[in-house]
Amino acid sequence: MTRGRLVAVCGIDGSGKTTQIERVVDHLRAQGRDVVATRQPTDRYRQDATVRAALDLRLELAQISPELALFAAFDRLRHLREVVEPALAAGSWVVTDRYVYSSYAYFLSRGIAEVDWLTAINRHAPRPDLTVVVDVPPELAAVRIVARDGSSRKREELDLDRMQTVRAAFRDQPWGAHADYHVVDGTDPVEQVWDRVRTLVDGLAG
Numbered sequence: 701m702t703r704g705r706l707v708a709v710c711g712i713d714g715s716g717k718t719t720q721i722e723r724v725v726d727h728l729r730a731q732g733r734d735v736v737a738t739r740q741p742t743d744r745y746r747q748d749a750t751v752r753a754a755l756d757l758r759l760e761l762a763q764i765s766p767e768l769a770l771f772a773a774f775d776r777l778r779h780l781r782e783v784v785e786p787a788l789a790a791g792s793w794v795v796t797d798r799y800v801y802s803s804y805a806y807f808l809s810r811g812i813a814e815v816d817w818l819t820a821i822n823r824h825a826p827r828p829d830l831t832v833v834v835d836v837p838p839e840l841a842a843v844r845i846v847a848r849d850g851s852s853r854k855r856e857e858l859d860l861d862r863m864q865t866v867r868a869a870f871r872d873q874p875w876g877a878h879a880d881y882h883v884v885d886g887t888d889p890v891e892q893v894w895d896r897v898r899t900l901v902d903g904l905a906g
């Protein structure tokens with residue numbers, strides 16, 4: 701059995717990840733591929749009361765960030781073992797909404813200065829075959845979030861200074877650049893962004 705491929709889509713909140721992932725999944729399935737669409741962190745992390753309080757800026761993030769970073773790394777490894785690795789081994793393509801690069805970018809912006817520590821606690825997570833970062837300014841992402849949700853689900857996503865540092869990390873990759881990591885301009889209409897993303901996906905499939 702040929703091992704499948706791992707595709708990660710990252711970006712700040714509201715950048716358009718879900719919108720592009722839907723197209724990636726449909727496109728790959730139309731090619732006859734078996735596709736598993738998933739996301740990290742899982743609901744185990746997202747629904748934790750402390751995580752929710754932190755993302756809603758009700759906790760001092762600098763204090764709680766190491767604990768959350770470890771929780772996110774644990775959540776990722778378990779999700780990899782239970783969901784991602786079996787699917788890849790069975791030949792499926794796995795498309796994940798967020799991955800380690802989101803962890804790095806968010807936790808660097810949340811007061812963790814040691815990128816080496818972040819990469820060390822995630823070092824057992826395999827590098828994706830393709831990572832796409834949907835890049836938009838935080839101001840545009842905030843407009844999209846409010847238009848979509850009517851308000852904000854978590855206060856952090858509308859903290860423009862915070863999201864600016866997250867965005868900068870995604871673009872600058874202080875954890876180390878890789879040829880399979882691509883930052884795509886997400887400010888254009890959906891179909892134009894999709895043209896860019898599809899080119900990358902087709903490059904991987906070819």
Ligand SMILES: Nc1ncnc2c1ncn2[C@@H]1O[C@H](COP(=O)(O)OP(=O)(O)OP(=O)(O)O)[C@@H](O)[C@H]1O
Nearest residue numbers: 712713714715716717718719844848888889890893
């Ligand atoms: N290129 C685009 N142009 C205009 N609107 C867009 C574009 N891409 C996505 N949107 C819209 O912006 C909103 C946010 O997009 P989406 O839900 O895909 O983002 P996301 O990154 O997955 O968000 P979150 O991080 O909150 O899960 C949605 O209402 C979506 O329809």
Ligand SMILES: Cc1cn([C@H]2C[C@H](O)[C@@H](COP(=O)(O)O)O2)c(=O)[nH]c1=O
Nearest residue numbers: 713714740741755772798799802803806
């Ligand atoms: C990978 C990762 C993500 N987070 C944060 C980033 C976001 O605020 C949420 C996920 O929300 P989404 O927009 O619905 O994807 O989780 C995190 O705290 N830790 C992580 O490792």
